[in-house]
Amino acid sequence: MAEKVLMKGNEALAEAAICAGCRHFFGYPITPQTELAAYMAKKMPKIGGTYLQAESELAAINMVLGASAAGVRAMTSSSSPGISLKTEGISYLAGCDLPALIINVQRGGPGLGGIQPSQSDYWQATKATGHGDFQILVFAPSTIQEMVDLVFLAFDLGDKYRMPAMILLDGMLGQMMEPVVLPEAGKTVVPDRPWAADGHKNKRPHNIINSLYLDPLKLEQTNIERFKRYEKIKGTEQRCEELHTEDADIIIVAYGASSRVCRNAVAAARAQGIKAGMIRPITLWPFPVDTIQKRLVSAKAFLTVEMSMGQMVDDVRLAVNGAKPVHFFGRTGGIIPSPPEVLEQIELINGGI
């Protein structure tokens, strides 16, 4: 059994990626993901890997695309403004059916926004990480141990479904320290990539990594095939944690940092005799629709809590589809909601049901 170590979130992500066989990191400095890149810069040269500080996020994501096309596990990390620049490359990765890991340690926006923790890139991550018809896998850890575990899962599922995966966290989780157990290195098997552009060695026809289809029927067909894969993923890869949901009248839906606050608020509500519970999405795409719908009968109301003006609440509403009221509470701009604030919302809703 591997030992427990105390690690900062950003560093744990980096170490987990290395354990998962990633040897190619391309990035551009930005707060609050700094420690992740710094860790890579220190570690990669010692293990024969690549740490490359690119000239921009545009370049970094396209380097990731090149490395992934060559058949290796590659990743980049950034924060909100930098992710906006990466969306070009993420769209190409998706269009080329290439796996890659992108980490977004969110900060407040729009524009330069701020450098404090935020969850205001939910729409971007789950609906539009670039132009065109596509989805990427989006994971939302809420503890440092979960960050480590999700790095492995993101790489594995990215490989399995040949698509980019994002780990969406925020400055609070990135900067925080918690004890973690790192899986032993070499545990993961990086699968063969017969499709890679790694030189045909005069043994096979040339491989082409491409997202251009000048014939609209072919492009439509390619997108239809890709969406069949997405449907399969929706059926098998939804993940979430349920907390006291069986008998809950009020179910909070929250992910990442805000779910940690809500956990305390649920406990405080229960102590007062209010039957509160929580569904914590671990995958934001695919969104855990099935679990929310499973609770539609018993729950009386839903409360979405986010560090944004209300983004994930759209998906909660779609899942609930009018069957029960869906409330929203959010703080934004870098403010983290407090447990008493959330409790107050629970009390308000409880008074009305």
Added chain:
Amino acid sequence: MAIVYKRPHALTDEVFHYCPGCTHGIIHRLIAETIDELEIEGCTVGIAPVGCAVRAYDFFSCDMVQAAHGRAPAVATGLKRARPENIIFTYQGDGDLAAIGMAETVHAATRGENITVIFVNNAIYGMTGGQMAPTSLPGQVTQTTPYGRDTNSAGYPIRVCELLSTLDGVALAQRVTVDSVRNVRIAKKAIKKAFENQIKGLGFSIVEVVSSCPTNWGMAPNDALKWLQDNMLPYYPLGVYKDISEGGENK
């Protein structure tokens, strides 16, 4: 009977989609001959740009990757860092390399990224129908400079080889053209050197090919070559701007 001339193996059987008289085809052939002669097809990965040469992935027999507009040097960097034993080349137009992708070009060059860049300078955006390029000449009429490129508002053309030759990471920066048999031979030698440099691990090698775009220049192929000789070559002098290889002009 001995075969003295045939289609290079490194070109597929796909018919070029280029306009009649376009020099893209000649340049493709020179790259393919080089790949054949150096026997590197099995370990070469080419990168197609966004531009008229976007379908280069259908034309070369080696593995190919199609890059976003201007990002070919970044994609090449990823491919090369992942598999340093492979030979990586990009094929880029002037809009791709010197406008939207200038940052990627300069930084791959200054990192001394061990890749080969074939740069087709035709002083225009071919694929999108003839807009001004960063290399369009002063006074040149294009779709977006209908009264001629006015340097007061549209600025001056970029001389890429001169610019890049100031960077320490560059092994070769040479400007050639393919307007005559003699110049085609020189171009071939330069392209071959740019690939050999990579095999030797010398760093970033770029060959700029001054090219024609009869379609968007609105000229017959021969007139286009004449215009190239009379107008482009004085602004873009042919020659070696940097060469650190054995016997090169500056070591």
